[in-house]
């Protein structure tokens with residue numbers, strides 16, 4: 603399936619009317635928090651305002667790191683997403699309690715977006731999503747979403763929501779792993795759900811793919827920039843690479859502000 607080219611480097615978050623930078627930053631497996639803080643502060647200065655974390659990352663340390671980033675950069679300059687573990691959503695009480703713990707680590711009264719990290723096998727999706735909505739009803743997050751949910755799981759979940767809608771599905775998506783293009787992406791585009799693409803550079807290995815390198819040379823860009831540009835050229839898709847090294851950030855930022863041509867997107871979509 604062919605998707606229209608998205609020329610914008612800010613992307614809508616669901617149908618909320620809000621936008622975030624097409625490239626955000628993840629916070630999984632940070633090695634040196636002091637060094638990372640400098641890089642992430644610079645990223646915010648350069649216009650990256652979309653930061654992803656999770657209670658699971660480094661046992662809450664990544665959320666504390668984002669809390670420090672918020673204090674240093676200013677709350678209103680960052681759209682923060684966090685993710686709670688699936689078993690939290692087995693009851694309203696455990697979901698709300700886990701959300702409060704995350705807010706404490708983040709040092710905020712309300713986070714922008716809370717996701718179910720992945721679907722829980724033991725509880726129907728409908729129940730999980732209702733308990734997720736309870737967090738928003740308590741005023742602890744502005745928006746709700748999911749991660750690693752299939753199209754069918756999102757459809758089931760959305761049917762039972764009362765006041766809120768699922769605004770994001772955070773899923774693995776890279777030029778080397780395009781399984782979301784089977785049917786999730788077209789559904790998300792049609793329904794106005796944002797896809798947050800995680801592991802979007804396959805830990806750097808997209809840079810070793812010959813076709814990606816060839817295309818990069820044509821544009822005078824790097825392979826990493828081409829691989830990220832492929833993702834953000836799709837409507838509704840934002841990418842959230844993780845980069846604590848300053849030089850990596852510089853390269854990642856250069857993936858925004860231009861677009862691959864249709865013929866090259868086509869080549870990449872056949873890798």
Ligand SMILES: NC(=O)c1ccc[n+]([C@@H]2O[C@H](COP(=O)([O-])OP(=O)(O)OC[C@H]3O[C@@H](n4cnc5c(N)ncnc54)[C@H](OP(=O)(O)O)[C@@H]3O)[C@@H](O)[C@H]2O)c1
Pocket residue numbers: 627628629630631654655719749750772773799800801802803804805806826842843844845846847848849850851853854
């Ligand atoms: N929802 C989920 O289930 C889920 C699962 C996985 C990940 N995520 C989220 O998605 C984020 C990103 O995914 P990821 O960390 O798995 O993978 P990734 O972004 O594909 O790769 C991150 C790795 O690539 C390196 N890197 C960054 N820029 C680079 C560049 N320009 N050239 C070469 N290497 C570069 C980083 O190094 P440095 O850090 O040293 O700069 C880091 O080691 C995570 O941090 C997390 O927030 C969510």
